[in-house]
Amino acid sequence: MQRFFSLLCLGALVVGLGDSRQVTVTCGTYRDRIQEDLQLHRRMVRVRRERLLRQQSAQPGAAAGGVLPAAAPRSDAGDIAIIEDADGVVGQRDDFNLDNKTLTFTPSSGGYKVNNGGATYDTAAANAGTLIGSLGDDDSRQFQLPFSFPFFGASYRQIYVNSDGNLTFVTGDSASIDRSVGRFTGGPPRISGLFDDLDPSVSRNGVYVLSDAGRFIVSWVAVPEFSDTGGGALHTFQIRLYPxxxxxxxxxxxxxxxxxxxxxxxxxxxxxxxxxxFVNTAQGQEFAGAIAERFSSALELDIMAAIQKFYQNH
Structure with a gap:
């Protein structure tokens, strides 16, 4: 009898490594899910190859050239396909790697060009900014821009600063649902420094806005990820807009x-x-439409690796 392996609706399988709150969507299907999973899968493959190369240099007889291990023998139980939790099926997807770096998005005829560089966080601008008072968890505030800001073919004079590490146009975003690529692309026009479950209400510092004729800067200063105990990891970063x-x-x-x-x-x-x-993208590469990277420090199911592993021995 021919058997068919179906992935109907695999939500993220997460082994919690932190206590940041996420209101998880039951079905993880959205338009850009396949691209998100492919990018995260490629990241995991690179990490595994690098690990194998290190083992090869340290241990004679290890797999040559960073070649990934062969498929494990088939071990099904009747009509139930069993996939071993090994060789990257479950692993860390994409650790955050932009600390002390700067990403620049420059408008171009075909969309935006992306460049990454060294540390340019402007401490003086953060210190000169005005604290957004009483900005709570999952909160938003509207501001007037000091200039007309062009963004994806439209011009804006108002902007929303959202506590979860992002700016939006047209409307704010204070929802508590997953900070996913699907929500990132499907919501209002958005600029995301760190679209994460951040909670300025328990920060000793907070979110600061500096607005003048030549720039608009929003700084999240030592703002923690949400935690039931108030002790989430602290994040400091800036979003800077220019005329x-x-x-x-x-x-x-x-x-x-x-x-x-x-x-x-x-x-x-x-x-x-x-x-x-972003760190593996060629300097000045041009993209049309949304540009995103999704980071995760949790252990998660690599759907692409699971599919590949299934077809290796079925």
């Missing part, structure tokens, strides 16, 4: 992100979405 449409994301003191999305999006699921690795 010519440039966007800069600068990081300074971001140890890890349990689950977060970084990038820019036109909103409303418009156009294509490029789910990429």
């Amino acid at each position: 010519d449409g440039r966007v800069e994301l600068a990081y300074s003191g971001n140890p890890f992100a349990t689950t977060a999305v970084v990038g820019i999006a036109p909103g409303g699921s418009k156009g294509p979405t490029s789910v990429i690795s």
Whole structure:
């Protein structure tokens, strides 16, 4: 009898390594899910190959050239396919790797060009900014921009600062649902420094806004991830906007992100979405539509690896 292996609706399998709150969507299906899973899978493959190469250099006889292990023997139970939890089926998907770096998004004829560089976090600008008082967990505030800001073909004079590490146009976003690529691209036009479950209400510092004729800067200063105990990891980063449409994301003191999305999006699921690795993207590469990377420090199911492992011995 021929058997069919179906993946109907696999939500994220998470072995919690932190206590950051996530209101999880039961079915993880959305338009850009396949790109998100492919990018995270490629990241895991690179990590596994690098680990094998280190083992090869340290242990004579290890797999040559970083070749991944062969498939394990088939071990099904009747009509139930059993996939061993090994060789990357479950692992850390994409650790945050932008600390002390700066991402620049520059408008171009075909969309935006992306560059990554060294640390440019502007401490003076953060110190000169005005604290957004009483900004709570899952909260949002509206601000007037000091200039007309062009973004994906539209111009805006108002912007929303959302506590969860992002700026939006047209409307704020204070929902508590998953900070996923699907929500990132499907919601309002968005600029995300660290779209994560952040809680400024328990920060000794908070979120600061500096607005002048030549720039608009929002700084999250030692803002923790949400935690039931109030002791989540602290994050410090900036989003900087300029009159010519440039966007800069600068990081300074971001140890890890349990689950977060970084990038820019036109909103409303418009156009294509490029789910990429910023540090592995060529300088000045141009993208049309949303540009994002999704980070996670949790142990999760690599759906692509699970599918490959199934077909290796079925």
